[in-house]
Amino acid sequence: METFTIKDIARELGISTSTVSRALRGSYEINPETKRLVMECAERLNYRPNPIALSLKGSASRAIGVILPQIANYFFSQAINGIEAIAYNRGYHVIIFQSQESYEREVANVQQSMSRKVDGLLMSLSSETSDVAHLQEVLDKNVPLVLFDRVSAELNVTKVVADNFGGAFAATEHLIQSGRKRIAHLTIQPWLSITQERLAGYRAALEKYGLEFDESLIRYGTFGPDEVGPMVDELMRYSSPPDAFFTASDRLAVGCLQALRQRNLHIPEDVSLIGFTNLNVAELLAPPLSTVVQPATEIGQVAAERLIDQIERKHRALPIETVKIPTELIVRSSTMTSSEVVSL
Amino acid sequence: METFTIKDIARELGISTSTVSRALRGSYEINPETKRLVMECAERLNYRPNPIALSLKGSASRAIGVILPQIANYFFSQAINGIEAIAYNRGYHVIIFQSQESYEREVANVQQSMSRKVDGLLMSLSSETSDVAHLQEVLDKNVPLVLFDRVSAELNVTKVVADNFGGAFAATEHLIQSGRKRIAHLTIQPWLSITQERLAGYRAALEKYGLEFDESLIRYGTFGPDEVGPMVDELMRYSSPPDAFFTASDRLAVGCLQALRQRNLHIPEDVSLIGFTNLNVAELLAPPLSTVVQPATEIGQVAAERLIDQIERKHRALPIETVKIPTELIVRSSTMTSSEVVSL
């Protein structure tokens, strides 16, 4: 099954390529009978228009680009699933690029996807990205862009995010209500939108319950596999150490759990632990991990829908808005109160 | 920063596009001085050749296509990481497609990547794929192809796989040595290469220790979230139920763990459990899960290296071979013997 071109059809039927092209696109100025012949021939040869040629001509490529920090990450891989499902249903292909949390690679990815003429771009920013000029250029070229999860306030585009504030508030409130007073917050890079929102939720909950906000209980960073442990040590050496940990990502939740267990700190007796994650095994961990679930698949779906809506209605601009997807607090053993533990 | 073409440079310098093209590619028949001018101008305008135009011309696109069943899967997402790392270092971009375990979508993905003129293809077959005609066509078009993990015996191409036989043998042997005699094997679709190899390893270990191979202890399938439970029930109702479970995938291992716990079957007292997985949280589960680790990242790296080697040495055919990456048995609590459990 070689690949046939519009020329093959033209030759076969003894007509010009222009006529074939127009017939296939259903132009009104082609004889219905000719159209029928062309369609039939195209069908017979299993003709597929060459996307490269189409792209070169500047028309739609029916492909959307997805640029995100890391695929090997629960949240993002689920988000991709959501994106793919919607894109496939609406007839788009998905081309995925990883920035590997590098600004430079993110810029290269954007260039790549632009020159590969994607119809639109779906992005979650790398943790190194603070300058968004490369994205402004995308907008200037009139290529639809939707940000999800890690977004930038500087860009006037549609954004799809979890309710980070609400989720962090709920998690913190839950910890407070279960008797915790010194809540450490382990989070990622401070300049990311999600970090700030979660931190704000955390602070708001503390405030509501009249607890002091202690900057020394907050830790930012890209914690490698062996960096969480020392940080836990440091925190636990305080004269008044934390009695709970609230972590802001999958990786941190797991790293923290591991570090606490290695140090023989019992959860939830010694410290309480709650994550902000999508781990589907959270329930099977020891102890089962309380968590704020971000609906990753749904975020991906909504983002893809918005993007394709924009692509297909390019003339009238669609309203630009920030869609907030609710998060859900799931309480498991890792945040039980001491009395609950005893009563087991 | 708009995007400049070879024409812009030509106009700027008052020379022809051919000269610019040749100068940029360092052709010997261009005056060094002219070359310098062109290079300088290209630099100044931040010229980037348009990959679409290049692809249309049929030359290298410096992109490799990756087609695999599911991104939201530990094994595959790590494999992608490995692939990406190598590809990036060697100057290639990676375009990822998901077949979603569907034969039809896999075929569509192959067509897409062909018409997008990737320089080579890296694939892991969907579970529905038994006919590999679409891949034979890829080979017929002389596009380099490397299969990894889920491969097909019918295709004469380079393959990169984990040592599935060895891993399954080691896991089974370990179970036997720790006193288990009725070992159930939960695995995926029987026609997949990895399934057969693992099953063979399992059988070989049973044989070595003179244990009977009981077909009724084997279960094949694409187990959905709630399908593992009933299967466990069925097995445990046998007059001589299994005293160990050996599962062949991440999903099955977790599903099985969950099902066993829900049914109040204690691990490892009642039954032993070992998986064939890449879960980085295996150690943190309750109980910590013994497992055969497949080096997913390494598989991806090796596959990408082989592919790019083939792409870059297209003239002389490289030897076709099957690379087997060693697996590693990691013993944790889920497969302890009863005496070990007591001694805790």
Add this chain to the structure above:
DNA sequence: ATAATTTGCGCAATCGATGTCGGGAACGTT
């Protein structure tokens, strides 16, 4: 019957880059 439309289709340009061919200039050779 002649002019004015409409219908159906082909020619050629275009997108960005490459590659084949061939030509003019400068040089060297008899």
Add this chain to the structure above:
DNA sequence: AACGTTCCCGACATCGATTGCGCAAATTAT
């Protein structure tokens, strides 16, 4: 002085598809 070589470079076709323009034939209007 006439011819052959090199050296540089430009014109043009090409990849696959779309599209503006124009043209002939068929149809309708006058």
